[in-house]
Amino acid sequence: MKRRTLLATGASAAVAAAMGMPVRAEGHEPLKVGFIYIGPVGDGGWTYQHDQGRLAVEEHFGDAVETIYQENVPESADAERAITQMVLSGADLIFTTSFGYMDATNTVAGKFPDVKFEHATGYRRDHPNVSTYDARFYEGRAVIGHIAGKMTKTNKIGYIASFPIPEVIQGINSSFLHAKKVNPDVEMVVIWAYTWFDPAKEADAAKAMIEQGVDVILQHTDSTAPQAAAAEAGNVFTFGQASDMAAFKPSPRIASIIDNWNPYYIKRVQDVIDGTWESGHSWGGMAEGEVVIGEITDAVPADVKAEAEAMIAAITAGEYHPFTGPINKQDGTPFLAEGEVATDLQLVQMDFYLEGMLGDIPS
Structure with a gap:
């Protein structure tokens, strides 16, 4: 238009x-x-x-x-x-x-x-x-990781990953960390799709996970194919990615991470109109309204929903950071000490899994 x-x-x-x-x-x-x-x-x-x-x-x-x-x-x-x-x-x-x-x-x-x-x-x-x-997508991943850890019955959650870049690795680690906090027995199966958008590949990844016993699927790819695969399988939960993917509510899609770019785009266009545009870097999250958790459906128990909403409120208020120590790297070496919060530099350079994750990050 x-x-x-x-x-x-x-x-x-x-x-x-x-x-x-x-x-x-x-x-x-x-x-x-x-x-x-x-x-x-x-x-x-x-x-x-x-x-x-x-x-x-x-x-x-x-x-x-x-x-x-x-x-x-x-x-x-x-x-x-x-x-x-x-x-x-x-x-x-x-x-x-x-x-x-x-x-x-x-x-x-x-x-x-x-x-x-x-x-x-x-x-x-x-x-x-x-x-x-x-x-700051990792903020939303913390919330849905918490829900995933509570919702799995097989103790296996899956993550369809796109490319091994820090943004995606942050999401995997944040999801796993918060699932593990509420369910020490949880395991995460990661399948690297090497695409942002390919419904056939995404569907195949979801089906492969389900065959391995995964009953909650997260994704960092863009299509609704994993939602459709979960709906076909039955008894598998998913989360909307980037948009609400509301067509799959109330199940298998039980919540979502919504990327709300509207405030940023409007601000930057206004800056150009006003002649105040300058080069810089912006990294907004829940506090700025750029990362939003979509409706948590009634498929999620009320107490789990309340816990998730409390985490959203704490992150939005700046009272909780998803990467707060003590946290170790996959090899057991320290990443963050007790009470230490990850810096933005540490996050944008993240190229490792956290302790408890299985497998390796592709080079």
């Missing part, structure tokens, strides 16, 4: 400003904002939720902004071509919404210094016109 040019002049502009509506200066075209997506907007997960953020930008700014997007852009040379084409189409601000776009984003940014670039989940800002942003 594209927005028409806003022609706010004279009294109409004054009225709009008085009402707090965003306006562009007289004679200016709308700010053109582009989004590069790893999957289809209908994936029901990661890309879907980013596109909800794009739509929120349209709703908030009206005709002061025009948005464009390209979906299904591979994390390859195709990304550089797609980003470049978006610049040439007139984009003023571009959000590249997958980790694997990091190199391409910085390469294109170096060629077009007047365009602003925002890269999701990355860490490189090679140029002053590049910013990075992420969400």
